[in-house]
Amino acid sequence: MLSWQSVIRCFGGIRFRPLVMVVLCLSAVVQAEEPADTEPRTAEQWLERLGPALNMTSYRGVFVYARGDQVSSLQIAHRYRDGMVEERLVLQDGGSGEIVRKGMRVVCVLPDQGRVQLDQVIPSGPFAEAFSSQLMPVIRWYTPELIGEDRVAGYDVVKIGLKARDEHRYSHRLWLEKSSGLLVKSHVRSTRDDVLEHFQFTSLEITDDIRDAELEVQTRGQEIERDLSKESVTSPAPRMDGWVLRWQPDGFIAAAAPRSGKGQAVAFSDGLAAFSVFVEPAGRISMPTGASRIGATTVYINQLQAGDQPFMVTVVGEVPPATAKRVAESVEIDDALAFETAER
Known part of the structure; x- marks a missing residue:
């Protein structure tokens, strides 16, 4: 299943400067074994079932996603057949638009006012499945x-708690359907146990009877299409050009390199949460420094100097404000010319 954060952002989530627009409209398929017939007995065993269930369970339904005072509702049809994932999500309130995925091919049909770039890829939430196999076990953090x-x-x-082992990440609660392991509800919780983000199915039918017509594009509008299979071969390894990060929370490693216009960007994930660091030459318009937060998503902006050149550092992700601040203030520019080269 596509990340619910990504869906909200695809259909018009937080609006910042184009560099800071965070979008995840696609995720790769996890290659996993079929879930066992016996019911898990421990939280760790339930978590092992979660990954395969995200893709390999067929269902239709409606879910809501609440972040701060923003609440959105989406309809979904999801089918796993002959080793391929097919999925269609349709916005139920606000504007129109939909996302259709068939295997490694993803199409976003945008509403007239929608703005999205599918090449700004940041993993987020429990659906950061493309990266989970590369990272250390989630239970370490x-x-x-x-x-x-x-x-x-x-x-x-069954209700599973994932309590953060340090103050640099949020805790989570997951509700998994007992027969399949499908995630049907989740909370992101602060250190004070406040609910920051909330996902939940309001109607759900787990069934193998998903018709082809339910998985076809039906909305008129601008279409953006992407073939993930080509990117998996051609995408370069994440790297920092012209800057270094002197500190990051334990467990977060570089997982993607979203494009960032005239700047540089790297995304970091611990397999469950994620944040991205954007570094760019500062423009003529000065941006206010400091933190803002919507739900569990923090945006922290910091400005620094490299010789005579001012730079802006932006950290965006599902981490506490104090963590985002420390990450942003640990950025150092070690080669300002690298940014000039990137502009050419």
């Missing part, structure tokens, strides 16, 4: 706990 059982959208679920 979060303490898993089996909290109990519940019901969501008419299905019996």
Whole structure:
């Protein structure tokens, strides 16, 4: 399933300068074994089932995503057949638009007012599946706990807690459908246990009877198409050109290199949460420094000098403001000419 954060951003999420527009409209398929027939007994065993269930469970439904005072609702049809994931998401309120994915091919149909670039890729949330196999185990940075059982959208679920082991990341709670392991509800929680972001299915039908017509583009509008299979071969390894990062939280490693106009950018993930660092020459219009937050997403802007050249550093991601601030203030420019070369 595509990240719900990515869907909200694709259809018009936070609006910042183009460099800081964070978008994730696609995720790769996880190659995993079929879930076992026996019901898991521990939180760790349930988490092992989560990855395959995200892709390999077929279902249709409607879910809501709340971040701060912003609430959005989307309809989804998801099918796993013959080893391929197919999915269609349709915005239910606000404007129009949809995302259709068939295997490694993704099409975004945008509303008239929508603005999105599919090459700004940042993994986020429990659906950062393309990166989870490359990273250290999530339980090294979060303490898993089996909290109990519940019901969501008419299905019996098990409730899992992931408590952050340090102050540099948020804790999570996940509700997994018991027969499949499908994620049907989740919370991102602050250090004070406040709910910062909330995802939940309001209606859900887990079924293999998903028709072809449910997975076809039906909205008129600007289409942006992408073939992920080509990118997996040609995408360069993430790197920092002209700048260095002197500090990052334990467990967060470079996972992607989103394009950033005239600047440089690198995304970091611990397998569950993610943040990105954007570095660019400062323009004529001075941006206010400091932090802002919507839900669990923090934006921290810092300005620094490299000789006579001013630069702007922006950190965006699902980390606490104090973490974003420390990351931003640890950036150093070691080659200002690298940015001039990138502009040519």
